[in-house]
Amino acid sequence: MQVLSSLMVEYGLALVFAVTLAARAGLPLPAAPLLVVAGGVAMGMPGGLLALWLPALAVATVANVLGDGVWYLAGRRYGHRILGLLCRFSLSPDSCVVGSENLMARHGGGALLAAKFVPGVSVVAAPMAGALGMSTRRFLLNDALASALWSALYLALGAVFSRQLGTLLDGLAAAGMALAALAALGLAGFLVWRWWHRHGAELGEEEAPGMGAA
Secondary structure, eight states: OHHHHHHIIIIIHHHHHHHHHHHHTTOOOOHHHHHHHHHHHHHTSTTHIIIIIHHHHHHHHHHHHHHHHHHHHHHHHHTHHHHHHHHTTSSSHHHHHHHHHHHHHHHTTHHHHHHTTSTTTHHHHHHHHHHTTOOHHHHHHHHHHHHHHHHHHHHHHHHHTHHHHHHHHHHHHHHTHHHHHHHHHHHHHHHHHHHHHHHHHHHHHHHHHHHHHO
């Protein structure tokens, strides 16, 4: 845990920024678990609240707003076309667009907060705000508040369970490469399952006419 604390202080803020920004851009990176780790590590070190917890909160909030801001601008420029592109990666593309639009129309800027915690909607909330014509000032204010609350929640979870997290991290370090390889296999299996779930039916429909002719 001491080694991890030192690494988190030296490189952690840059890592939090990079992973959070990439996650908001749409890449499948574990931004929330990383914030939990950062919150737990912060509480396990002297002066951790000022040295790491609050800086991590600021960095994660800025990264969230920057990532969401890019999609907001894309939504303003390209409208619903960008939403169709993003929702193609959802298991339910139609409900992805309709659900996001209904959420935004019903709750306005407050939907940006709710969307942070709704899988499948969080990525499209920012471009939806742009596509629906939300003002830049209103978007930035609401998204900054939503990003700060989202980041604080996961950092706080890490702080509350810092002792248990320390034990878990020590165990993970002992597991080493075997655990990393298992996680990689699990991720690969999930991606294959997701691709087949979306495209397997389409392939079956394409093959069906040929089989009937035979």
